[in-house]
Amino acid sequence: MTDFVNASLREIAAALAQKKISSVELTTLFLDRIEQLNPTLNAFITVDRDKALAAAHAADAKLGAGGAATLTGIPLAHKDIFCAEGWRTTCGSKMLADFVAPYDAHVVERLNAAGMVPLGKCNMDEFAMGSSNETSFFGPVKNPWNPACVPGGSSGGSAAAVAARLAPAATGTDTGGSIRQPAALCGLTGLKPTYGVVSRYGMIAFASSLDQGGPMAKSAEDCALLLGAMAGFDPRDSTSLERPAEDYCRDLDKPLQGLRIGLPREFFGAGMDAGVRAAVDAALAEYRKLGATTVEVSLPNSGLSVPAYYVIAPAEASSNLSRFDGVRYGHRAADYADLDDMYAKSRAEGFGAEVKRRILIGTYVLSHGYYDAYYLKAQKVRRLIAADFQEAFKSCDVIAGPTAPSVAFKFGAKSADPVQMYLSDIYTIAVNLAGLPGMSIPCGFDKDLPVGLQLVAPWFGEARMLNVAHRYQLVTDWHARMPAEPAA
Amino acid sequence: MSLSLDDVSRIARLARIEISPAEAEQTRAQLNGILAFIEQLQAVDTDGIEPMAHAVDVVQRLRSDSVTETDRRDAFQVIAPETEAGLYLVPKVIE
Numbered sequence: 182m183t184d185f186v187n188a189s190l191r192e193i194a195a196a197l198a199q200k201k202i203s204s205v206e207l208t209t210l211f212l213d214r215i216e217q218l219n220p221t222l223n224a225f226i227t228v229d230r231d232k233a234l235a236a237a238h239a240a241d242a243k244l245g246a247g248g249a250a251t252l253t254g255i256p257l258a259h260k261d262i263f264c265a266e267g268w269r270t271t272c273g274s275k276m277l278a279d280f281v282a283p284y285d286a287h288v289v290e291r292l293n294a295a296g297m298v299p300l301g302k303c304n305m306d307e308f309a310m311g312s313s314n315e316t317s318f319f320g321p322v323k324n325p326w327n328p329a330c331v332p333g334g335s336s337g338g339s340a341a342a343v344a345a346r347l348a349p350a351a352t353g354t355d356t357g358g359s360i361r362q363p364a365a366l367c368g369l370t371g372l373k374p375t376y377g378v379v380s381r382y383g384m385i386a387f388a389s390s391l392d393q394g395g396p397m398a399k400s401a402e403d404c405a406l407l408l409g410a411m412a413g414f415d416p417r418d419s420t421s422l423e424r425p426a427e428d429y430c431r432d433l434d435k436p437l438q439g440l441r442i443g444l445p446r447e448f449f450g451a452g453m454d455a456g457v458r459a460a461v462d463a464a465l466a467e468y469r470k471l472g473a474t475t476v477e478v479s480l481p482n483s484g485l486s487v488p489a490y491y492v493i494a495p496a497e498a499s500s501n502l503s504r505f506d507g508v509r510y511g512h513r514a515a516d517y518a519d520l521d522d523m524y525a526k527s528r529a530e531g532f533g534a535e536v537k538r539r540i541l542i543g544t545y546v547l548s549h550g551y552y553d554a555y556y557l558k559a560q561k562v563r564r565l566i567a568a569d570f571q572e573a574f575k576s577c578d579v580i581a582g583p584t585a586p587s588v589a590f591k592f593g594a595k596s597a598d599p600v601q602m603y604l605s606d607i608y609t610i611a612v613n614l615a616g617l618p619g620m621s622i623p624c625g626f627d628k629d630l631p632v633g634l635q636l637v638a639p640w641f642g643e644a645r646m647l648n649v650a651h652r653y654q655l656v657t658d659w660h661a662r663m664p665a666e667p668a669a
Numbered sequence: 670m671s672l673s674l675d676d677v678s679r680i681a682r683l684a685r686i687e688i689s690p691a692e693a694e695q696t697r698a699q700l701n702g703i704l705a706f707i708e709q710l711q712a713v714d715t716d717g718i719e720p721m722a723h724a725v726d727v728v729q730r731l732r733s734d735s736v737t738e739t740d741r742r743d744a745f746q747v748i749a750p751e752t753e754a755g756l757y758l759v760p761k762v763i764e
Contacts, residue, residue: 283744376724390723419729488707499684506685508757513750520760521685529687537686541677541696542703544684558710560720565713567721599699600706616724640725 185210186346187663190255190403193349197244197254204244204254208237208298211256215300215347218666221328224341226261226319227269228301236298243296252410253296258348260339261302262309263394264383265289268299272385273307273317273335276511276531286383287415288352288394295410300348304338307533308502309359309387311335312605315596316535324367325664326630330589333363333605339397340367346663350398350407354384356391357490358584358609361621364397365584365633368623370650370660371397372404375640376616377422379408380415388497389420391490391613400660401622401650405429408643424641432648438472440649443577445480448608454587456627461583464624464634464653468581471652478573478580482565486611487603489566492546492559493614498536499543505531538599567615574639579649583608584621584633608635618643622650623659631659671701 185193185207196202212230219225233256240254264270264282266289271277285293293299306316314322314337322337324330325345332341336353340363343351353360355373364371372395379394386392396407408429415421442465449458465475507513507527514526532540546555573580586607595602612619617640621633634653638646654660672680677697681688688696742755751758 281748283741283748377727416730416732420723420725420727422725422727482713485710485713488710491703491707492710503685507750508759509745510748511750517760520762522687523760524685525682525687528685532686538696538699538703540684540686541680541700545672545676545680545700545704548680548683554711555707557720558713558715559707560722561715561718562710562713564718564721565715567724598702600702603706614724 186214187661188349189400190252190349190398190406193255194251204237204240204298205234207254208233208256208300211300211348218345218347222323222325222341222345222347223320224304224322224338224345224347225258225301226271226273226304226338229268232268233298233300240296240298250295251406254298255349256298256300257292258300258303258339258342258351259289260305260336260351260353262305262354262385263289263352264385265299265302268302270302270385271319272309273305273319274531274533274536275318276505278318278512280510282383284383287380287417288384288411291413292352292410297410303336303342303351306335306337307536308385308498309335309354309356310498310535310539312358312362312602313590313595314338315592316533318533321592324589324630326368327589329591330630331366331592333366333585333589335359336397337363340364340369340371343367343369343397343399344664350396350403352394352411353397354392354394355613356387356494357613358606360395360397361584361609361619361633361635362606364621366589366631368631368659368662369397370400370404370620370622371395372408372620372643372647373612373618374408374412374643375618377420378412378643380413380418380421382415382417386501388494389501390497391494400654401647402430402433404620405433405647427644429644429647432644433651435648436472437468437649437652440473440579441577442468442473442475443478443573443580444475445478445483445573445580445582447480447483448582452586452607453583454627457583457585457587457632460625460627460632461634465581467653467657471656476577478577480566480569480573480611482562482569483611485562486566486614487607489559489562490610490614491542491603492555493563495539495543496547496556497543499540499547502536502540507531535599563614566611570611570615570617570637579642579646580637582635584635588627588630588632612637616640618646620646620650622653623662625659672697672704
């Protein structure tokens with residue numbers, strides 16, 4: 182049974198197809214691990230054994246009848262930002278602490294249709310605003326590699342759950358690095374698709390022009406399988422793209438001979454820890470052995486991505502989060518004088534400090550007299566940042582560099598200074614502003630904690646990017662390492 | 670520019686978030702820290718650059734003007750803080 186804890190999705194799928202294990206047995210295995218290890222890690226906000234086992238029984242029936250899909254019967258965990266009908270969906274906030282979603286997000290709908298078994302809902306930074314999981318109303322998530330360290334954020338619960346093998350895979354969302362940075366800090370493979378590939382319907386909105394859902398798993402191959410199930414046109418998301426379905430596994434095994442990897446000068450300067458740099462350099466050496474060449478490229482405006490993001494994302498958040506008014510759903514204050522007071526008190530009580538800060542910044546940069554100076558200016562800078570990537574991709578096929586400037590940091594290390602925390606996403610944010618696909622793959626260790634290598638591809642270059650990741654994972658085993666289990 | 674305590678309470682009022690006098694000073698300091706950080710955008714030459722609102726340039730889709738949703742009033746109202754006879758209840762706004 183323990184073989185399945187660290188197995189790939191293909192291995193699990195084969196075992197299910199050959200009746201070596203049933204979905205109910207597999208689901209029970211992971212539910213038991215959650216019961217045993219989650220009290221320490223706090224990776225899940227909600228676990229529902231009955232719902233999970235009911236879905237597993239249904240999957241077993243499908244497997245028995247034949248005609249099941251590849252992922253049928255495989256358990257997974259959802260970031261608690263995805264609405265799932267009948268499941269409490271909190272978004273890591275007191276505002277939604279008792280909210281039971283009345284409908285499924287498109288991603289949940291699609292993964293259910295693929296026969297996957299939802300185990301529960303993962304902890305996260307409140308409304309996906311954070312890089313350490315410390316802003317969750319439900320308490321911080323511990324990094325399975327070192328419980329004194331953060332798992333990264335905002336999809337920190339998803340990352341910790343998969344890293345500790347409490348689930349074979351998980352969903353995440355990425356607005357400025359929220360899949361890639363926790364994947365790096367927990368030693369996982371995580372992928373943010375091209376903007377518009379995965380529907381945002383039922384995914385609680387933070388910054389709508391940047392938010393994308395994506396898979397977090399143990400390997401590029403697992404991510405390719407999951408992305409195939411998650412992606413697809415959805416008329417209920419006005420920015421969902423109408424494109425033919427893709428098999429993201431199609432190019433996994435292609436040789437890397439002739440691949441040109443662009444190394445942005447700006448990502449290899451000061452600011453990156455020496456241990457991270459050593460691991461990234463070693464990964465690049467491995468790629469050269471695989472037949473790739475590396476070329477220096479430049480993203481001259483990438484240094485402006487964090488400040489541009491902290492105008493655009495809060496502006497969009499202040500608008501999106503205005504829906505939490507204590508009228509139709511969510512927290513309502515117990516005492517108030519009138520309607521305005523009810524709004525102000527409900528929101529003051531329901532939102533945590535970081536969410537309030539971003540709403541206030543967003544309100545300010547959109548307010549009369551400041552819109553042009555801040556919001557419009559940031560949108561112009563965003564175009565410069567996106568254009569840099571287009572220029573760089575003229576001389577390379579993919580871009581590589583560090584995912585985060587350091588390995589996982591200690592709790593409290595950056596929480597007192599918001600700007601220091603924002604700089605955790607210095608290498609990931611530009612990718613969201615440009616709408617490009619990006620991923621993080623494990624490439625070594627520093628201070629006994631995982632280091633992530635970031636890959637970025639041109640728009641819709643997911644299959645090629647996954648190929649680049651997969652070939653590396655065939656000749657290295659960083660992605661297969663798992664943290665030691667805490668003594669029982 | 671730097672925000673005053675009055676600015677902070679004006680922004681909080683616009684955002685419909687109550688801020689106690691005790692929180693106001695810390696909020697002011699943190700917002701000013703963030704604003705100082707984003708101030709570096711002002712130095713960038715963006716003459717002639719079109720603002721970029723979205724990552725992918727797509728035209729808004731139109732759908733046919735037909736009913737596609739079913740009536741799920743009960744399911745949506747069961748999660749509301751206060752309802753009566755199919756209506757959401759709020760404090761009186763018109764005397």
